[in-house]
Amino acid sequence: MTHVETKESLGIKIGLEVHVQLTALKTKLFCGCDADYRSAPPNTHTCPICLGLPGSLPVVNEKAVESIIKIALALNCKIITDKEVRFFRKNYFYPDLPKGYQISQYDRAGGFPVAVNGTVEVNGKKIRIRRVHMEEDPGKLSYEGSLETSQYVLVDYNRSGIALVEIVTEPDLRSPREARVFLQKLRAIIETLEIADFRLEGSLRCDANISLKGGERVEVKNISSYKDVERALNYETLRQKSALSKEQTIEQETRHWDEVRRVTYGSRIKEMEHEYRYFNEADIPSLIFSKDIIEKTAKEMPELPDQRKTRFIQEYDIPPYDAGVLTGNKHLADIFENCVKLYPHPKTVSNWLMTDFLRYVGEHDLEIEEVPITPNKIVKMLQLIDKGIISGKIAKKILKEMLSTGKDPEKIIEEHGLTRIHDEKEIEKVCEETFNENPKAVKDAKKDKKAINYLVGKIMEKTKGRADPKITQKIVKKMLKENREEPTAE
Numbered sequence: 001m002t003h004v005e006t007k008e009s010l011g012i013k014i015g016l017e018v019h020v021q022l023t024a025l026k027t028k029l030f031c032g033c034d035a036d037y038r039s040a041p042p043n044t045h046t047c048p049i050c051l052g053l054p055g056s057l058p059v060v061n062e063k064a065v066e067s068i069i070k071i072a073l074a075l076n077c078k079i080i081t082d083k084e085v086r087f088f089r090k091n092y093f094y095p096d097l098p099k100g101y102q103i104s105q106y107d108r109a110g111g112f113p114v115a116v117n118g119t120v121e122v123n124g125k126k127i128r129i130r131r132v133h134m135e136e137d138p139g140k141l142s143y144e145g146s147l148e149t150s151q152y153v154l155v156d157y158n159r160s161g162i163a164l165v166e167i168v169t170e171p172d173l174r175s176p177r178e179a180r181v182f183l184q185k186l187r188a189i190i191e192t193l194e195i196a197d198f199r200l201e202g203s204l205r206c207d208a209n210i211s212l213k214g215g216e217r218v219e220v221k222n223i224s225s226y227k228d229v230e231r232a233l234n235y236e237t238l239r240q241k242s243a244l245s246k247e248q249t250i251e252q253e254t255r256h257w258d259e260v261r262r263v264t265y266g267s268r269i270k271e272m273e274h275e276y277r278y279f280n281e282a283d284i285p286s287l288i289f290s291k292d293i294i295e296k297t298a299k300e301m302p303e304l305p306d307q308r309k310t311r312f313i314q315e316y317d318i319p320p321y322d323a324g325v326l327t328g329n330k331h332l333a334d335i336f337e338n339c340v341k342l343y344p345h346p347k348t349v350s351n352w353l354m355t356d357f358l359r360y361v362g363e364h365d366l367e368i369e370e371v372p373i374t375p376n377k378i379v380k381m382l383q384l385i386d387k388g389i390i391s392g393k394i395a396k397k398i399l400k401e402m403l404s405t406g407k408d409p410e411k412i413i414e415e416h417g418l419t420r421i422h423d424e425k426e427i428e429k430v431c432e433e434t435f436n437e438n439p440k441a442v443k444d445a446k447k448d449k450k451a452i453n454y455l456v457g458k459i460m461e462k463t464k465g466r467a468d469p470k471i472t473q474k475i476v477k478k479m480l481k482e483n484r485e486e487p488t489a490e
Helices: 062-074 176-193 226-245 291-299 305-316 320-327 330-342 346-363 375-386 392-405 409-416 424-437 439-447 449-462 469-482
Strands: 013-021 088-091 101-104 115-122 125-136 140-143 153-156 163-169 204-211 218-223 253-258 263-269
Touching (some): 062 163, 062 176, 204 226, 320 346, 330 375, 375 392, 375 409, 439 449
Parallel strands (some): 218 253
Antiparallel strands (some): 088 101, 125 163
């Protein structure tokens, strides 16, 4: 028996550190600078506080605190209520840190994150959340060419001080694919809270820690999408597996992901925590979370993906699998519900979204919200099928063009002449042509009813799927009966 190597046999352990920008906030985490920095000229959204100039005093953004409470509750975390939650200075030198340190939170030396010990369920498995804490975003570095080849670096501090929430998992993920699915679920949760818009560049960044049996933990930094998380981890799995098979040592290090070449490359030996020289940020008072505030926030929480899944099963009578796929993305779930409001056939809508719709999105490597289509247009297409104007096969072609161009289905039908043919004389003419071109198939069909399907298929091919299949079947059977030869007497 051949041994098949699985992810489990490789002993893969993956943990994620996910950084979420609170893009719904109007100002930065510790100052009043405008947080909408993306289209601004470099270094125009700054002030003495976010640049760390002497004498400046940071003040915590209250809305950021409210947002992290919502995230902690949504991730089933225990929010620290019996101790003071402090900010710390994380010291390290890098050009994007104007102060020479990052204001963050630390879960040692008397420090506590906002929340700990959460869980997120992914495909029936609970992924543990170690901690959730707040910190400020550093500035942004720009290179001429790539990081490896650039002769200089430019720094834009507009992003410096933007509010970040860091979500750290335990190393419970066992494959790159599982890591991607976890991130998709996390995204659905946070988008439901309406505190972050992941369509914005840099709003979701991830550091992925991966180790294989026999090797040390490697951290891959600053991956910008869940698709690239899977790609980076797949690359690291192969790289580390190859090295271990050659009895090479996998050292603890930090690597970067090159999105263009789709490879990781080493940048430095991984720092240990003591090298960051954490110490208390004396300029910011400690936070104390009261149970009243937590209870009030809990009552205001929206319907989360798992709750929405349960409701979809009960309200729309669709299978749990369908409900799980649909609610795995907020935008997809919204499209489904808006379609069902206009076209009360939930399972039909679910089937089209889960097959042709998601297949197109996957094949073109798109985000669902990037597809230029509306529920109204999807419903109009389904109604055209019900009216017999188009067939299901034609509808698949129409949907592809709708997803590509955003055009109205009736416009596509008009442009390509895709209406179903109901005229019996027109279908009969195509049947006669098909009979003349396929005499052997006609002979076989007179003896075997199953062979009729071949003729019908040829007719549908000639009409590009437009001939009404029921009328076509009826005419083919009628013509076979009329042309049936009498059996020869022996």
